Protein backbone atom coordinates (compact mmCIF):
# COMPACT_ATOMS: atom_id res chain seq x y z
CA UNK A 1 0.00 0.00 0.00
CA UNK A 2 2.69 2.44 -1.00
CA UNK A 3 2.17 5.51 -3.11
CA UNK A 4 3.07 5.10 -6.74
CA UNK A 5 5.63 7.70 -7.81
CA UNK A 6 8.65 8.25 -10.05
CA UNK A 7 11.56 6.74 -8.17
CA UNK A 8 15.22 7.64 -8.32
CA UNK A 9 17.05 5.12 -10.50
CA UNK A 10 18.97 2.44 -8.55
CA UNK A 11 22.46 3.56 -9.65
CA UNK A 12 21.89 7.13 -8.48
CA UNK A 13 20.21 6.00 -5.26
CA UNK A 14 23.27 3.85 -4.53
CA UNK A 15 25.57 6.81 -5.19
CA UNK A 16 23.56 9.13 -2.94
CA UNK A 17 23.71 6.56 -0.14
CA UNK A 18 27.42 5.88 -0.63
CA UNK A 19 28.15 9.61 -0.41
CA UNK A 20 26.22 9.96 2.83
CA UNK A 21 23.41 12.12 1.46
CA UNK A 22 20.73 9.53 1.99
CA UNK A 23 20.86 8.09 5.49
CA UNK A 24 17.67 6.00 5.50
CA UNK A 25 16.01 7.80 8.40
CA UNK A 26 12.44 9.08 8.53
CA UNK A 27 11.85 12.79 8.04
CA UNK A 28 10.87 13.02 11.72
CA UNK A 29 14.56 12.36 12.51
CA UNK A 30 15.39 16.04 13.05
CA UNK A 31 12.67 16.50 15.67
CA UNK A 32 13.37 13.09 17.28
CA UNK A 33 17.11 13.74 17.64
CA UNK A 34 16.76 17.27 18.97
CA UNK A 35 14.12 16.06 21.46
CA UNK A 36 16.58 13.44 22.75
CA UNK A 37 19.42 16.00 22.90
CA UNK A 38 17.62 18.98 24.47
CA UNK A 39 14.12 17.97 25.60
CA UNK A 40 13.52 21.11 27.66
CA UNK A 41 14.74 23.62 25.04
CA UNK A 42 11.96 25.71 23.48
CA UNK A 43 11.14 24.45 19.98
CA UNK A 44 8.19 26.67 18.99
CA UNK A 45 6.74 29.98 20.10
CA UNK A 46 3.25 30.74 18.81
CA UNK A 47 1.57 33.76 20.40
CA UNK A 48 1.44 33.13 24.15
CA UNK A 49 2.32 29.47 23.79
CA UNK A 50 5.82 28.05 24.07
CA UNK A 51 6.41 24.36 23.40
CA UNK A 52 9.59 22.60 24.46
CA UNK A 53 10.98 19.84 22.25
CA UNK A 54 9.51 17.32 24.70
CA UNK A 55 6.07 18.92 24.58
CA UNK A 56 6.19 19.18 20.80
CA UNK A 57 7.16 15.51 20.45
CA UNK A 58 4.46 14.46 22.91
CA UNK A 59 1.81 16.31 20.93
CA UNK A 60 3.10 14.68 17.73
CA UNK A 61 2.95 11.19 19.24
CA UNK A 62 -0.51 11.86 20.71
CA UNK A 63 -1.96 12.92 17.39
CA UNK A 64 -0.26 10.09 15.49
CA UNK A 65 -1.70 7.58 17.99
CA UNK A 66 -5.21 8.95 17.77
CA UNK A 67 -5.09 8.86 13.98
CA UNK A 68 -3.87 5.28 13.93
CA UNK A 69 -6.47 4.14 16.44
CA UNK A 70 -8.98 5.76 14.12
CA UNK A 71 -7.84 3.36 11.40
CA UNK A 72 -5.63 5.76 9.48
CA UNK A 73 -2.04 4.98 8.55
CA UNK A 74 0.19 3.58 5.84
CA UNK A 75 -1.29 3.95 2.40
CA UNK A 76 -3.45 6.92 3.41
CA UNK A 77 -2.99 10.49 2.28
CA UNK A 78 -4.09 13.76 3.88
CA UNK A 79 -4.81 17.27 2.67
CA UNK A 80 -3.79 19.80 5.32
CA UNK A 81 -4.45 23.53 5.37
CA UNK A 82 -3.31 25.37 8.47
CA UNK A 83 -2.05 28.90 9.09
CA UNK A 84 1.40 29.60 10.56
CA UNK A 85 0.96 28.03 13.99
CA UNK A 86 2.40 25.32 16.25
CA UNK A 87 -0.27 22.89 15.03
CA UNK A 88 1.20 23.06 11.54
CA UNK A 89 4.46 21.56 12.83
CA UNK A 90 2.71 19.05 15.10
CA UNK A 91 0.35 17.85 12.38
CA UNK A 92 3.09 17.46 9.78
CA UNK A 93 5.21 15.30 12.07
CA UNK A 94 2.25 13.31 13.38
CA UNK A 95 1.21 12.39 9.85
CA UNK A 96 4.75 11.34 8.97
CA UNK A 97 4.95 9.29 12.18
CA UNK A 98 1.69 7.53 11.35
CA UNK A 99 2.80 6.84 7.76
CA UNK A 100 0.07 9.12 6.34
CA UNK A 101 1.30 11.12 3.35
CA UNK A 102 0.18 14.76 3.47
CA UNK A 103 0.11 17.68 1.12
CA UNK A 104 0.24 21.04 2.91
CA UNK A 105 -1.93 23.54 1.07
CA UNK A 106 -1.15 27.23 1.29
CA UNK A 107 -3.57 29.00 3.65
CA UNK A 108 -4.75 31.39 0.91
CA UNK A 109 -5.89 28.50 -1.27
CA UNK A 110 -9.63 28.25 -1.80
CA UNK A 111 -12.19 25.75 -3.20
CA UNK A 112 -10.50 25.40 -6.55
CA UNK A 113 -7.03 24.58 -5.27
CA UNK A 114 -8.21 22.46 -2.33
CA UNK A 115 -10.73 20.65 -4.53
CA UNK A 116 -7.95 19.88 -6.95
CA UNK A 117 -5.66 18.36 -4.31
CA UNK A 118 -8.57 16.31 -3.00
CA UNK A 119 -9.37 15.09 -6.49
CA UNK A 120 -5.77 14.09 -7.13
CA UNK A 121 -5.01 12.43 -3.79
CA UNK A 122 -8.42 11.11 -2.68
CA UNK A 123 -7.31 11.66 0.91
CA UNK A 124 -8.71 9.69 3.83
CA UNK A 125 -8.06 12.72 6.03
CA UNK A 126 -8.59 16.46 5.75
CA UNK A 127 -7.18 18.80 8.36
CA UNK A 128 -8.24 22.44 8.09
CA UNK A 129 -8.92 25.55 10.11
CA UNK A 130 -12.44 26.40 11.24
CA UNK A 131 -11.53 30.09 10.92
CA UNK A 132 -10.83 29.69 7.18
CA UNK A 133 -13.70 30.70 4.88
CA UNK A 134 -13.78 27.13 3.47
CA UNK A 135 -14.57 25.56 6.82
CA UNK A 136 -16.45 28.31 8.65
CA UNK A 137 -19.64 26.96 7.04
CA UNK A 138 -20.32 23.38 5.98
CA UNK A 139 -20.71 24.25 2.29
CA UNK A 140 -17.31 23.11 1.09
CA UNK A 141 -17.50 19.80 2.96
CA UNK A 142 -21.10 19.27 1.84
CA UNK A 143 -19.98 19.77 -1.74
CA UNK A 144 -17.32 17.10 -1.32
CA UNK A 145 -19.91 14.72 0.09
CA UNK A 146 -22.25 15.37 -2.83
CA UNK A 147 -19.46 14.58 -5.26
CA UNK A 148 -18.51 11.43 -3.35
CA UNK A 149 -15.12 12.96 -2.50
CA UNK A 150 -15.52 13.51 1.24
CA UNK A 151 -12.47 12.32 3.18
CA UNK A 152 -13.30 9.71 5.79
CA UNK A 153 -12.13 11.97 8.60
CA UNK A 154 -12.18 15.76 8.90
CA UNK A 155 -10.37 17.53 11.73
CA UNK A 156 -10.50 21.29 12.18
CA UNK A 157 -8.36 23.63 14.23
CA UNK A 158 -10.63 25.59 16.58
CA UNK A 159 -13.70 23.60 15.65
CA UNK A 160 -16.58 24.23 18.08
CA UNK A 161 -17.48 20.56 17.74
CA UNK A 162 -15.51 18.24 20.07
CA UNK A 163 -15.47 15.33 17.58
CA UNK A 164 -13.67 17.27 14.91
CA UNK A 165 -11.61 19.67 17.07
CA UNK A 166 -7.87 19.34 16.49
CA UNK A 167 -7.22 20.26 20.15
CA UNK A 168 -9.12 17.13 21.22
CA UNK A 169 -7.10 14.98 18.82
CA UNK A 170 -3.89 16.37 20.33
CA UNK A 171 -4.85 15.42 23.87
CA UNK A 172 -3.73 11.79 23.66
CA UNK A 173 -5.56 8.53 24.20
CA UNK A 174 -4.36 7.60 27.68
CA UNK A 175 -3.32 4.24 26.20
CA UNK A 176 0.23 2.98 25.68
CA UNK A 177 1.78 4.64 22.65
CA UNK A 178 2.10 2.79 19.38
CA UNK A 179 5.59 2.77 17.89
CA UNK A 180 6.19 5.13 14.98
CA UNK A 181 5.25 3.66 11.60
CA UNK A 182 6.53 6.06 8.94
CA UNK A 183 6.66 5.12 5.26
CA UNK A 184 10.08 3.65 4.31
CA UNK A 185 12.84 6.25 3.78
CA UNK A 186 12.98 6.05 0.01
CA UNK A 187 9.20 6.20 -0.34
CA UNK A 188 7.06 9.36 -0.48
CA UNK A 189 7.05 11.22 2.84
CA UNK A 190 4.82 14.07 1.68
CA UNK A 191 3.86 16.10 -1.35
CA UNK A 192 5.18 19.55 -2.04
CA UNK A 193 3.17 21.96 -4.21
CA UNK A 194 4.44 23.10 -7.55
CA UNK A 195 4.25 26.79 -8.43
CA UNK A 196 3.10 25.43 -11.72
CA UNK A 197 2.88 26.57 -15.29
CA UNK A 198 0.07 24.23 -16.33
CA UNK A 199 -3.71 24.27 -16.12
CA UNK A 200 -3.93 22.25 -12.92
CA UNK A 201 -1.51 22.47 -9.98
CA UNK A 202 0.93 19.56 -9.82
CA UNK A 203 1.98 17.58 -6.77
CA UNK A 204 5.65 16.86 -6.11
CA UNK A 205 6.45 13.61 -4.28
CA UNK A 206 9.31 14.13 -1.81
CA UNK A 207 10.94 11.15 -0.12
CA UNK A 208 12.27 11.05 3.45
CA UNK A 209 15.80 10.51 2.15
CA UNK A 210 15.90 13.32 -0.35
CA UNK A 211 14.18 15.92 1.82
CA UNK A 212 16.11 15.08 4.97
CA UNK A 213 19.37 15.55 3.09
CA UNK A 214 18.30 19.00 1.87
CA UNK A 215 17.46 19.95 5.45
CA UNK A 216 20.70 18.77 7.04
CA UNK A 217 22.78 20.41 4.32
CA UNK A 218 20.75 23.65 4.42
CA UNK A 219 21.04 23.96 8.21
CA UNK A 220 24.80 23.63 7.91
CA UNK A 221 25.17 26.05 4.98
CA UNK A 222 23.08 28.62 6.86
CA UNK A 223 25.03 28.14 10.09
CA UNK A 224 22.02 27.20 12.25
CA UNK A 225 22.61 25.96 15.79
CA UNK A 226 20.85 25.67 19.16
CA UNK A 227 21.02 29.45 19.57
CA UNK A 228 19.10 30.02 16.33
CA UNK A 229 15.74 31.71 16.78
CA UNK A 230 13.97 31.69 13.43
CA UNK A 231 11.04 33.87 12.42
CA UNK A 232 8.54 31.88 10.34
CA UNK A 233 6.76 34.72 8.52
CA UNK A 234 6.20 33.35 5.00
CA UNK A 235 3.53 30.65 4.54
CA UNK A 236 4.73 27.62 6.53
CA UNK A 237 3.77 25.17 3.78
CA UNK A 238 6.09 26.73 1.21
CA UNK A 239 9.29 24.84 0.44
CA UNK A 240 11.42 27.87 1.35
CA UNK A 241 9.80 28.09 4.80
CA UNK A 242 9.79 24.36 5.42
CA UNK A 243 13.27 23.40 4.40
CA UNK A 244 15.55 26.16 3.15
CA UNK A 245 16.60 25.86 5.96
CA UNK A 246 13.20 26.72 7.39
CA UNK A 247 11.19 24.99 10.08
CA UNK A 248 12.77 21.57 9.58
CA UNK A 249 16.30 22.99 9.39
CA UNK A 250 15.76 24.78 12.70
CA UNK A 251 14.39 21.62 14.34
CA UNK A 252 17.43 19.73 13.02
CA UNK A 253 19.74 22.31 14.61
CA UNK A 254 17.83 22.29 17.91
CA UNK A 255 16.86 25.95 17.59
CA UNK A 256 13.56 27.73 18.16
CA UNK A 257 10.84 28.69 15.66
CA UNK A 258 8.85 31.88 16.28
CA UNK A 259 5.59 31.84 14.36
CA UNK A 260 4.42 35.07 12.70
CA UNK A 261 1.02 35.26 10.97
CA UNK A 262 2.45 37.20 8.00
CA UNK A 263 5.56 39.18 6.97
CA UNK A 264 3.91 42.45 8.05
CA UNK A 265 6.90 44.48 9.28
CA UNK A 266 5.34 46.12 12.34
CA UNK A 267 4.21 42.78 13.80
CA UNK A 268 7.42 40.99 12.77
CA UNK A 269 9.71 43.65 14.25
CA UNK A 270 7.80 43.32 17.54
CA UNK A 271 8.18 39.52 17.53
CA UNK A 272 11.88 39.82 16.68
CA UNK A 273 12.47 42.14 19.64
CA UNK A 274 10.29 40.20 22.07
CA UNK A 275 11.66 36.74 21.27
CA UNK A 276 15.24 37.71 20.40
CA UNK A 277 14.89 36.37 16.84
CA UNK A 278 18.24 35.89 15.05
CA UNK A 279 17.26 34.62 11.56
CA UNK A 280 14.38 35.38 9.21
CA UNK A 281 13.43 34.39 5.66
CA UNK A 282 11.62 36.71 3.24
CA UNK A 283 10.65 37.16 -0.39
CA UNK A 284 12.04 40.32 -2.06
CA UNK A 285 8.74 42.24 -1.93
CA UNK A 286 8.61 41.78 1.85
CA UNK A 287 12.23 42.93 2.14
CA UNK A 288 11.17 46.25 0.62
CA UNK A 289 8.35 46.60 3.14
CA UNK A 290 10.79 45.86 5.96
CA UNK A 291 13.27 48.39 4.60
CA UNK A 292 10.61 51.10 4.49
CA UNK A 293 9.51 50.29 8.01
CA UNK A 294 13.11 50.20 9.29
CA UNK A 295 13.78 53.64 7.79
CA UNK A 296 11.20 54.99 10.26
CA UNK A 297 11.34 52.55 13.16
CA UNK A 298 15.00 51.49 13.10
CA UNK A 299 16.35 48.06 12.19
CA UNK A 300 14.73 44.87 13.52
CA UNK A 301 17.03 44.16 16.47
CA UNK A 302 18.50 41.68 17.30
CA UNK A 303 18.07 40.06 13.85
CA UNK A 304 21.48 39.05 12.47
CA UNK A 305 20.78 37.05 9.36
CA UNK A 306 18.21 37.41 6.57
CA UNK A 307 17.55 34.81 3.88
CA UNK A 308 15.94 36.17 0.73
CA UNK A 309 14.57 34.12 -2.14
CA UNK A 310 11.53 33.03 -4.12
CA UNK A 311 11.64 35.78 -6.74
CA UNK A 312 14.12 37.98 -8.51
CA UNK A 313 16.00 40.27 -6.11
CA UNK A 314 17.68 43.33 -7.57
CA UNK A 315 21.25 44.11 -6.45
CA UNK A 316 20.12 47.66 -5.53
CA UNK A 317 17.62 46.44 -2.95
CA UNK A 318 20.00 43.69 -1.83
CA UNK A 319 22.76 46.21 -1.17
CA UNK A 320 20.56 48.13 1.26
CA UNK A 321 19.97 45.06 3.47
CA UNK A 322 23.12 45.26 5.65
CA UNK A 323 22.71 49.01 6.29
CA UNK A 324 18.97 49.44 6.58
CA UNK A 325 18.10 46.13 8.25
CA UNK A 326 21.46 45.78 10.00
CA UNK A 327 21.88 42.10 9.21
CA UNK A 328 23.76 39.75 6.96
CA UNK A 329 22.09 38.83 3.67
CA UNK A 330 22.00 35.31 2.27
CA UNK A 331 20.34 34.77 -1.12
CA UNK A 332 18.37 31.61 -1.88
CA UNK A 333 17.24 30.38 -5.26
CA UNK A 334 15.20 27.24 -4.79
CA UNK A 335 12.21 25.32 -6.02
CA UNK A 336 9.68 22.95 -4.47
CA UNK A 337 10.81 20.37 -7.04
CA UNK A 338 14.22 20.15 -5.36
CA UNK A 339 17.33 22.15 -6.26
CA UNK A 340 18.22 24.89 -3.78
CA UNK A 341 21.11 27.33 -4.18
CA UNK A 342 22.53 29.58 -1.47
CA UNK A 343 25.15 32.26 -1.31
CA UNK A 344 27.53 31.22 1.45
CA UNK A 345 28.03 33.08 4.72
CA UNK A 346 31.72 33.72 3.94
CA UNK A 347 31.18 34.89 0.34
CA UNK A 348 32.50 38.30 -0.70
CA UNK A 349 29.86 41.06 -0.58
CA UNK A 350 29.65 41.47 -4.37
CA UNK A 351 28.75 37.78 -4.81
CA UNK A 352 26.12 37.97 -2.08
CA UNK A 353 24.51 41.07 -3.58
CA UNK A 354 24.54 40.01 -7.22
CA UNK A 355 24.28 36.21 -7.33
CA UNK A 356 21.49 33.86 -6.25
CA UNK A 357 23.93 31.29 -4.88
CA UNK A 358 25.37 27.91 -5.77
CA UNK A 359 23.80 24.47 -5.29
CA UNK A 360 23.64 22.74 -1.93
CA UNK A 361 25.29 19.57 -3.13
CA UNK A 362 28.41 18.71 -5.13
CA UNK A 363 26.13 16.12 -6.76
CA UNK A 364 23.58 18.67 -7.97
CA UNK A 365 24.18 18.16 -11.65
CA UNK A 366 23.28 21.29 -13.59
CA UNK A 367 23.05 21.78 -17.33
CA UNK A 368 22.36 25.10 -19.01
CA UNK A 369 20.94 24.76 -22.49
CA UNK A 370 20.20 27.00 -25.45
CA UNK A 371 16.94 26.90 -27.49
CA UNK A 372 18.16 23.91 -29.45
CA UNK A 373 19.03 21.94 -26.33
CA UNK A 374 22.81 22.39 -26.63
CA UNK A 375 24.91 23.34 -23.58
CA UNK A 376 25.81 27.04 -23.25
CA UNK A 377 29.21 28.14 -21.94
CA UNK A 378 29.64 29.86 -18.56
CA UNK A 379 28.65 33.51 -18.67
CA UNK A 380 25.89 32.94 -21.24
CA UNK A 381 22.20 32.68 -20.33
CA UNK A 382 20.79 29.17 -20.59
CA UNK A 383 17.70 27.22 -19.56
CA UNK A 384 18.33 25.43 -16.27
CA UNK A 385 17.99 21.68 -16.04
CA UNK A 386 18.99 19.70 -12.97
CA UNK A 387 19.34 16.23 -11.53
CA UNK A 388 20.52 15.49 -8.02
CA UNK A 389 20.10 13.84 -4.63
CA UNK A 390 17.04 15.88 -3.62
CA UNK A 391 15.49 16.86 -6.96
CA UNK A 392 12.32 14.92 -7.70
CA UNK A 393 11.94 12.56 -10.67
CA UNK A 394 8.37 13.28 -11.75
CA UNK A 395 5.10 14.97 -10.82
CA UNK A 396 2.42 12.78 -9.26
CA UNK A 397 0.33 10.95 -11.86
CA UNK A 398 1.42 13.22 -14.72
CA UNK A 399 3.19 11.03 -17.30
CA UNK A 400 2.42 13.36 -20.17
CA UNK A 401 3.65 16.49 -18.47
CA UNK A 402 6.68 14.63 -17.09
CA UNK A 403 7.75 13.67 -20.59
CA UNK A 404 8.07 17.42 -21.32
CA UNK A 405 9.47 18.46 -17.95
CA UNK A 406 12.35 15.93 -17.93
CA UNK A 407 14.96 14.95 -20.48
CA UNK A 408 15.95 11.36 -21.27
CA UNK A 409 18.67 11.46 -18.58
CA UNK A 410 16.17 12.43 -15.89
CA UNK A 411 17.15 16.12 -15.74
CA UNK A 412 14.28 18.38 -14.70
CA UNK A 413 13.75 21.53 -16.79
CA UNK A 414 12.93 24.21 -14.22
CA UNK A 415 11.92 26.85 -16.77
CA UNK A 416 14.42 29.36 -15.35
CA UNK A 417 17.03 31.13 -17.44
CA UNK A 418 20.28 31.54 -15.52
CA UNK A 419 23.90 32.51 -16.04
CA UNK A 420 26.60 30.39 -14.41
CA UNK A 421 29.94 31.71 -13.26
CA UNK A 422 32.96 29.43 -13.62
CA UNK A 423 32.84 28.83 -9.83
CA UNK A 424 29.29 27.43 -10.13
CA UNK A 425 27.39 30.46 -8.79
CA UNK A 426 24.11 31.16 -10.58
CA UNK A 427 22.30 34.37 -11.41
CA UNK A 428 18.64 34.13 -12.44
CA UNK A 429 18.07 36.34 -15.48
CA UNK A 430 14.74 35.21 -16.89
CA UNK A 431 12.15 32.53 -17.33
CA UNK A 432 10.79 30.40 -20.15
CA UNK A 433 7.90 28.89 -18.20
CA UNK A 434 4.52 30.56 -18.66
CA UNK A 435 4.19 31.77 -15.11
CA UNK A 436 3.84 35.05 -13.24
CA UNK A 437 6.02 35.38 -10.13
CA UNK A 438 3.95 37.79 -8.10
CA UNK A 439 6.16 38.66 -5.13
CA UNK A 440 7.24 35.01 -4.82
CA UNK A 441 3.71 33.65 -5.27
CA UNK A 442 3.56 31.72 -8.51
CA UNK A 443 0.61 31.98 -10.91
CA UNK A 444 0.36 29.59 -13.85
CA UNK A 445 -0.88 31.57 -16.86
CA UNK A 446 -2.61 28.54 -18.36
CA UNK A 447 -4.71 27.94 -15.23
CA UNK A 448 -6.09 31.50 -15.19
CA UNK A 449 -6.60 31.64 -18.96
CA UNK A 450 -8.66 28.43 -18.88
CA UNK A 451 -10.81 29.81 -16.05
CA UNK A 452 -11.36 33.12 -17.85
CA UNK A 453 -12.43 31.22 -20.96
CA UNK A 454 -15.23 29.66 -18.93
CA UNK A 455 -16.95 33.06 -18.88
CA UNK A 456 -19.57 33.08 -21.67
CA UNK A 457 -18.45 36.42 -23.11
CA UNK A 458 -14.71 35.67 -23.26
CA UNK A 459 -13.38 34.44 -26.61
CA UNK A 460 -9.65 34.53 -25.90
CA UNK A 461 -7.54 35.22 -22.83
CA UNK A 462 -3.82 35.59 -22.16
CA UNK A 463 -2.18 36.26 -18.80
CA UNK A 464 1.16 38.04 -18.90
CA UNK A 465 3.62 39.39 -16.35
CA UNK A 466 4.33 43.11 -16.29
CA UNK A 467 7.02 44.75 -14.15
CA UNK A 468 5.93 46.06 -10.76
CA UNK A 469 8.09 48.13 -8.42
CA UNK A 470 6.82 46.37 -5.32
CA UNK A 471 5.91 42.82 -6.33
CA UNK A 472 8.55 42.44 -9.02
CA UNK A 473 5.80 41.31 -11.36
CA UNK A 474 2.08 41.74 -11.54
CA UNK A 475 -0.39 39.93 -13.75
CA UNK A 476 -2.34 41.46 -16.61
CA UNK A 477 -5.15 39.48 -18.26
CA UNK A 478 -5.56 40.46 -21.88
CA UNK A 479 -8.95 39.41 -23.15
CA UNK A 480 -10.88 39.32 -26.38
CA UNK A 481 -14.60 39.31 -25.65
CA UNK A 482 -18.02 39.54 -27.22
CA UNK A 483 -18.88 43.06 -26.12
CA UNK A 484 -17.34 44.85 -23.19
CA UNK A 485 -17.00 43.06 -19.85
CA UNK A 486 -16.20 44.88 -16.63
CA UNK A 487 -13.04 43.95 -14.71
CA UNK A 488 -15.16 43.55 -11.59
CA UNK A 489 -17.35 41.00 -13.40
CA UNK A 490 -14.34 38.95 -14.41
CA UNK A 491 -12.82 39.17 -10.97
CA UNK A 492 -16.11 37.92 -9.49
CA UNK A 493 -16.24 35.16 -12.09
CA UNK A 494 -12.80 33.90 -10.97
CA UNK A 495 -13.61 34.22 -7.28
CA UNK A 496 -16.88 32.34 -7.80
CA UNK A 497 -14.90 29.51 -9.34
CA UNK A 498 -13.01 29.33 -6.02
CA UNK A 499 -9.66 30.73 -7.11
CA UNK A 500 -7.17 32.01 -4.50
CA UNK A 501 -7.05 35.82 -4.36
CA UNK A 502 -3.35 36.14 -5.19
CA UNK A 503 -4.06 34.52 -8.56
CA UNK A 504 -6.67 37.13 -9.55
CA UNK A 505 -5.27 39.29 -12.37
CA UNK A 506 -4.05 42.65 -11.10
CA UNK A 507 -5.43 44.24 -14.24
CA UNK A 508 -7.64 43.39 -17.20
CA UNK A 509 -7.04 44.76 -20.68
CA UNK A 510 -9.50 44.33 -23.52
CA UNK A 511 -8.33 44.10 -27.10
CA UNK A 512 -9.62 43.02 -30.52
CA UNK A 513 -7.19 40.18 -31.14
CA UNK A 514 -4.12 38.56 -29.63
CA UNK A 515 -0.81 38.59 -31.51
CA UNK A 516 0.26 35.10 -32.60
CA UNK A 517 3.62 33.41 -33.10
CA UNK A 518 4.36 31.72 -36.42
CA UNK A 519 3.03 28.44 -35.02
CA UNK A 520 -0.19 30.11 -33.91
CA UNK A 521 0.36 30.39 -30.14
CA UNK A 522 -0.25 33.68 -28.32
CA UNK A 523 2.90 35.77 -28.71
CA UNK A 524 3.30 36.92 -25.11
CA UNK A 525 6.48 38.85 -25.74
CA UNK A 526 4.67 40.96 -28.35
CA UNK A 527 1.71 41.26 -26.03
CA UNK A 528 3.90 42.67 -23.25
CA UNK A 529 5.44 45.14 -25.68
CA UNK A 530 1.96 46.21 -26.82
CA UNK A 531 0.84 46.70 -23.21
CA UNK A 532 3.96 48.68 -22.42
CA UNK A 533 3.43 50.88 -25.47
CA UNK A 534 -0.24 51.42 -24.58
CA UNK A 535 0.74 52.32 -21.00
CA UNK A 536 3.40 54.74 -22.23
CA UNK A 537 0.84 56.43 -24.51
CA UNK A 538 -1.49 56.86 -21.58
CA UNK A 539 1.27 57.97 -19.23
CA UNK A 540 0.92 54.95 -16.93
CA UNK A 541 4.22 54.52 -15.04
CA UNK A 542 5.96 51.16 -15.68
Ligand code: OOB
Pocket residue numbers: 193194195239240244308309310311312313331332333334335336337340356414416428431437440442
Ligand atom coordinates in the same frame (compact mmCIF):
# COMPACT_ATOMS: atom_id res chain seq x y z
C1 OOB B 1 10.70 28.77 -4.25
O1 OOB B 1 10.02 27.66 -4.68
P1 OOB B 1 8.79 27.64 -5.69
O2 OOB B 1 8.57 26.23 -6.03
O3 OOB B 1 7.66 28.44 -5.15
O4 OOB B 1 9.26 28.44 -6.97
C2 OOB B 1 10.40 28.09 -7.70
C3 OOB B 1 10.69 29.14 -8.74
C4 OOB B 1 12.01 28.99 -9.41
O5 OOB B 1 11.97 28.03 -10.44
C5 OOB B 1 12.24 30.40 -9.90
O6 OOB B 1 11.47 30.63 -11.04
C6 OOB B 1 11.69 31.24 -8.78
O7 OOB B 1 10.73 30.43 -8.12
N1 OOB B 1 12.72 31.63 -7.81
C7 OOB B 1 13.59 32.66 -7.99
C8 OOB B 1 14.39 32.72 -6.82
N2 OOB B 1 13.99 31.71 -5.99
C9 OOB B 1 12.96 31.09 -6.61
N3 OOB B 1 13.75 33.52 -9.01
C10 OOB B 1 14.73 34.45 -8.88
N4 OOB B 1 15.53 34.56 -7.79
C11 OOB B 1 15.40 33.71 -6.75
N5 OOB B 1 16.19 33.82 -5.67
O8 OOB B 1 10.45 29.88 -4.65
C12 OOB B 1 11.79 28.52 -3.27
C13 OOB B 1 11.98 27.26 -2.76
C14 OOB B 1 12.99 27.04 -1.84
C15 OOB B 1 13.80 28.11 -1.45
C16 OOB B 1 13.59 29.36 -1.97
C17 OOB B 1 12.59 29.58 -2.88
